[in-house]
Amino acid sequence: MAKKTLLDTNIVIHREAATVVDPDIGVLFKWLDTLHCEKWLHPVTLEEIKKHKDPRVAKSFDIKLGNYHVLQALAPEHPLIHKVKPFDTTENDRNDTAILNELISDRTDFLITEDKAIIQKAGLLGVGDRVFTIDSFLERVAAEHPQLVKYKVLSVKSELFGNLNIKDAFFDSLRQNYLGFEKWFNGKSQETAYVCMRDGRLEAFLYLKLESESENYSDIVPIFKKKKRLKVGTFKVDLNGFKIGERFLKIIFDNALSMKVDEIYITLFNETLEQGRLVSLLEAYGFIHYGYKEMAGRRELVYVRDFSRTANRSTPKLTFPFCSVQGGIFIVSIYPEYHTSLLPDSILKTESQAKFEEDKPYRNAITKVYISRSHERNLHAGDLIVFYRTGGLFKGVVTTIGIVEGVITDIRDEEHFISLCGKRSVFTRAELSKHWNYNRHDRPFIVYFLYAYSFPKRINLKKLIGLKIVKDVTSAPRGFEKISKEQLKLILRETETDENLIVD
Numbered sequence: 001m002a003k004k005t006l007l008d009t010n011i012v013i014h015r016e017a018a019t020v021v022d023p024d025i026g027v028l029f030k031w032l033d034t035l036h037c038e039k040w041l042h043p044v045t046l047e048e049i050k051k052h053k054d055p056r057v058a059k060s061f062d063i064k065l066g067n068y069h070v071l072q073a074l075a076p077e078h079p080l081i082h083k084v085k086p087f088d089t090t091e092n093d094r095n096d097t098a099i100l101n102e103l104i105s106d107r108t109d110f111l112i113t114e115d116k117a118i119i120q121k122a123g124l125l126g127v128g129d130r131v132f133t134i135d136s137f138l139e140r141v142a143a144e145h146p147q148l149v150k151y152k153v154l155s156v157k158s159e160l161f162g163n164l165n166i167k168d169a170f171f172d173s174l175r176q177n178y179l180g181f182e183k184w185f186n187g188k189s190q191e192t193a194y195v196c197m198r199d200g201r202l203e204a205f206l207y208l209k210l211e212s213e214s215e216n217y218s219d220i221v222p223i224f225k226k227k228k229r230l231k232v233g234t235f236k237v238d239l240n241g242f243k244i245g246e247r248f249l250k251i252i253f254d255n256a257l258s259m260k261v262d263e264i265y266i267t268l269f270n271e272t273l274e275q276g277r278l279v280s281l282l283e284a285y286g287f288i289h290y291g292y293k294e295m296a297g298r299r300e301l302v303y304v305r306d307f308s309r310t311a312n313r314s315t316p317k318l319t320f321p322f323c324s325v326q327g328g329i330f331i332v333s334i335y336p337e338y339h340t341s342l343l344p345d346s347i348l349k350t351e352s353q354a355k356f357e358e359d360k361p362y363r364n365a366i367t368k369v370y371i372s373r374s375h376e377r378n379l380h381a382g383d384l385i386v387f388y389r390t391g392g393l394f395k396g397v398v399t400t401i402g403i404v405e406g407v408i409t410d411i412r413d414e415e416h417f418i419s420l421c422g423k424r425s426v427f428t429r430a431e432l433s434k435h436w437n438y439n440r441h442d443r444p445f446i447v448y449f450l451y452a453y454s455f456p457k458r459i460n461l462k463k464l465i466g467l468k469i470v471k472d473v474t475s476a477p478r479g480f481e482k483i484s485k486e487q488l489k490l491i492l493r494e495t496e497t498d499e500n501l502i503v504d
Contacts, residue, residue, distance in 0.1 A: 005037045006102060007068070008113035009045045009095075011134070012061065013052065014273055025273075028112070028134050031141050040069045040108055044095040074098075075105035084121040096121065103127055112137055114273050116280070129419050135277060139243065144422065144429060155344075156196055156204075156247055162189030170202035170238060177269060178295070193234070194251055196244055206248045207233040210259055220302055221291050224265075230256045230307075232266035235278060245281050247364035250345075250451065253321050256307050257498060263307055267293045267300040279303070285366075286318040309503045313382025316403045320366070321452040322503050323403060328383040329488050330480045331398070331469070332370070338426045339389045339399070342368055346387070346399040346454040362424050367405060369421040370447040371435055374479025377445055379407045385449055386491060388461075388477045396461040396476060398491060401501070402449035409445040421446050455495035463494065 015025050032039060049061050081101050088094045096118045103111050104125050111131045113119065122131040132140065166185050175181045188207075196204035209231040217224040232252060237244045256264050266287070270279050282303050290304040311324035340347045344363050362368060370385075379385075385402040411417045414436045418429055427435065435444050464470040469487045470477065492502065 003035075003037050004040060004109045005032060006040045006042065006071075006099065006108040006111045007045070008099060008111065008115055008118065009048045010114045010273070011112055012041065012045060012068075013049065025134070028137060031138065035141065038069055039067065040071060042071055042095075042099045042102060043074070044098050046070065048092075048095065071102060071107065075102055075107045077101060078104045080104060080125055083124050087117075087121070093117070100125060100127070103130060114276065133277070134273065135245075140422070156194050156244075156251065158192045159195045160189065161185060161191055161193060164193075164195070164202065168202050170205065170236070173272075173274075174234070174236065194248065196237075202238075204237040204244045204248065206235055206251060208252065208255055209233050210261070219295075220267075220293050227262040228260070230259060230261045230264045232264065235266060235268075237274075237278075243362075243364035245278065246366045249281065249285055250366050254345075257321060257500060260500060261307055264305040265290070266303050267295075268303070269298070270301055284317055285320055309500060311382070311503045316382055316405060316450055317367075320403070320450055321501065323384055323401060323452060323501055324382060324504055325384065325485045325488060325502060326382075326504060327380060328378070329386070329483050329485065330376070330379065330383065331386045331388055331477045331483050332372070332374070332480045333388050333390050333477045334370075335390055339387075342370075342426045343387065343400050343451060343454070345451075346389075348389075348397070348399075348458070362426055365424050366451050367424060367448055368402070368451055369425040370402075370449060371421060371425065371427070371432075371444045372447060372479060373439070373442055373444050376480040376482065377407065377409060379404050379447060379480065381406055384488070385447075385480075386483070386488070388464075390476070391461075393462045393473055394460050397458040398464065398495065399455055399458060400451070401453045401455075401497075403452050405448040405450055407445065407447050411443065411446070417444070417446075424448075453497065453501055455491075455497060457494070457496045459491070459494045464491075467491075467494065 011025070011028075015029060029039075031037075050058055052058050078101055081097060081104065084097055084100070088097055096115065099111065100118065100121055102108050103122070104127050109130070111118070111122070112134065113131065114133055119128070119131055119133070122128045166182055171181070171185075178184070191207075194204075194206040194208075195202060211229045211231050213226040213228055215224075215229070230252070235248060237248065252264060264287075266282065268278065269275055279301075282305075285305070287303040287305045290302045293300040293302050309322055310319050311322045312319045313324055313327055334342065340351055341363060381404055383404040385404060386398050387400040387402060388396060388398050390396050408420060411420065414433060417436045418432045421427075422429060422432060425432065438444075459467075461470065461473065461476055465472060467487075467490045469483060469490060491497075492499075
């Protein structure tokens, strides 16, 4: 991580607010100090903070201004900046562009922001890989500096409400936002939630509730139609940098598939950085803003995800985990030493869960990276991948279905390769470097895929040969190899896969 880091206004405001509403801000600044990153501000940030509606923020910042460096000499307008200037309709828009001009002019190394508009502009300018949210920054430093991470995130577990400490500081924001939270919580004492614990403290909490068609939705506007729904009752993640939010999303979708619901919904506020990140994550996976729920004089947002059986092949996240067989279907090998780290829900019965503590972003992520030198490179978004865990005639088994999100073959150099796959790959930086330099005449390419489904029953290579999916032992899957729809259907039947997963 480079030393000269530009901080956007929203980061500084939340850092210097009289009441810190986002604990991840403290984690971010601790990492910046640990890595000896210089904290720089653009002059427009100073002006925006002076105008802040809360005078306490401006006063607090004025006292602590010495903690930051301020850009004194600004870069001339970069030739590429004209690409985004047409989008500038407000003073804030123009300030965002001014900040990005310093980045694209290489006057600063990185920018940290929670502003979606800046992130979109950075993508248009080709500097998206140098712009980070708090979450993505923490992911990167956790991946690049594992020796500096002083804790591990234990695997997600189900736990009774009654066994959790309701006085844990983790629940403070929920107590503040929801009148009667403790009464509600205590009433759930015999029900279960998904949790992540560290040193006896909660870091993440997820509660799900199955609702029938007779549920009363009179407090939701517009009122819901009669459907079988999965309600995300509580979804809160304090710890960032480890993709726990995506891990919880996969749990939500796995439950929805198993329960055969028509719809998933969640009600939430969007007032803090933490809540804003959750909204962005939900939207990326097909949740849409449906309406409102009146809550003690305040309006909660209602977000809904249609869970009817459909598959968007061009943007598969929007209909995850449903799969279409109208595109390409491939089988590919993965070595045992990488298999369960990349695909943790596909762990074999013979493997120890203790070996796979969830302290790596790639384990929790839904979007993952597969690196290959396969001769077959003609994969496209929406194509399906069946993962074969190598091991020979009896121990080699198919375990998982993935959905291709995208393929990158045009990779500039080693650093570009590492930056593209570092956070979502099982490989360390040194291992990625070794992969890139293994054969300079045959560079690897990258497949981004969604971790969609783990087969309930595993079938081995011997069975695959018997089903005529693989010709013989010497033909065991290596690179990406095409299989037919009929061969996939045989695999799905023999693995006792949920028939609702495939939409056509």
